[in-house]
Amino acid sequence: MTAEKPIRILLADDHHVVRLGLASLFDFEASMEICGFAEDGLQVVEAYREHHPDVVLMDLRLPGIDGVEATQRIRDESPEARILLLSAFDTDQDINRAIRAGAAGYLVKNTPADELIAAIQAVHRGEEYFTEEITARMNEIRKADDLSARQSEVLGWLAKGLTNREIGDQMGISEDGVKAHLKVIFTKLHAADRTEAVAVAIHRGYLREE
Incomplete structure (x- = not known):
């Protein structure tokens, strides 16, 4: 053998x-x-x-x-x-x-x-x-891996400090559309607000800290 x-x-x-x-x-x-x-x-x-x-x-x-x-x-x-x-x-x-x-x-x-x-x-x-x-x-x-490409894009602009209106202008969607994306993002990241969503995304490696 x-x-x-x-x-x-x-x-x-x-x-x-x-x-x-x-x-x-x-x-x-x-x-x-x-x-x-x-x-x-x-x-x-x-x-x-x-x-x-x-x-x-x-x-x-x-x-x-x-x-x-x-x-x-x-x-x-x-x-x-x-x-x-x-x-x-x-x-x-x-x-x-x-x-x-x-x-x-x-x-x-x-x-x-x-x-x-x-x-x-x-x-x-x-x-x-x-x-x-x-x-x-x-x-x-x-659990957050099913963020859509658009939701990930919203999250990226969010991390740069843009307002909902500014994000909408960048993406060519309405302010209400941005709000709808944010609602889903907050749910998937278990975040209460914009600041926590960005913090969670950075902590988990979805965003790099600037």
């Missing part, structure tokens, strides 16, 4: 000590091996092209381009890429951006070693790996 090949991991983190610690962890896992390292987002993209790893384990906060942007670039070139993001942060905005970029999993850095190993194995099998807490938050986030 042929021995199963180890999972080849590309490890990306800008902290040398973190890279060493994770590399040491995988040294004790016969089913896994490090095939490359990267210290910033652009290096990850180049390293993926060079090594074609089975799984990318990547820090969210990287110099140059961050882990989310690196994920997007890798998956644009290689849709089959399996990427697990590891971060010290777990805000809705970070999680939502990671999911939209195509990350297969998201873990915080205080995750126990055995769970990290399980996550890598799951991602390697082609599965997604998110904790129950993050999954619950993802479900809430996805």
Whole structure:
């Protein structure tokens, strides 16, 4: 019987000590091996092209381009890429951006070693790996994903501080039409008013903070 090949991991983190610690962890896992390292987002993209790893384990906060942007670039070139993001942060905005970029999993850095190993194995099998807490938050986030293109446009103008009349002028619709869109937006974002709608949209990653 042929021995199963180890999972080849590309490890990306800008902290040398973190890279060493994770590399040491995988040294004790016969089913896994490090095939490359990267210290910033652009290096990850180049390293993926060079090594074609089975799984990318990547820090969210990287110099140059961050882990989310690196994920997007890798998956644009290689849709089959399996990427697990590891971060010290777990805000809705970070999680939502990671999911939209195509990350297969998201873990915080205080995750126990055995769970990290399980996550890598799951991602390697082609599965997604998110904790129950993050999954619950993802479900809430996805409730707003059915905003129409027009509603998203209204939200964008709203974030720029335009009045209903000004938004209508920009979009070529009536002020009443803008109000109708806002009513739906408030409902979908569970927002009480314009300010809260913009704040929720920024928090969830639908809008970038100016």
